[in-house]
Amino acid sequence: MYHTGFNGLCELRVKMQYGKVDLNQAQIVRALRKAGASVLVLSSVGQGCPDICVSYKGQTWYFEIKSPGGRLTQAEEVFAQTWQGNYQVIYSVEEALKVLSIAYELN
16 A cells, blocks of 8 residues: 655555446546545445545545446445445546536536
8 A cells, every 4th residue: 555646635545456447437537636626546445435535625425436337336335325424326527526516617
């Protein structure tokens, strides 16, 4: 496990053991950061842990990112049903920005 700097922020990277990264994750992370959100990538944790933790304007969300048509694993379902904080399954940049009430004008 090691830390790396990212535009003045600290990003935790964990040795890949369980998690799988959906193809749209990099695009979603880039768009959220461009919009001013802090993003902590957690996808390599696996075991049902959401893919990213996002903080924006004092609110923190956990997002499970899925490619279109993707489904939650059993471990992800358990997390979704038991987590008591802000959590959302997202499939696109537009959905991620909408959850955070950010206008999709980032092109």
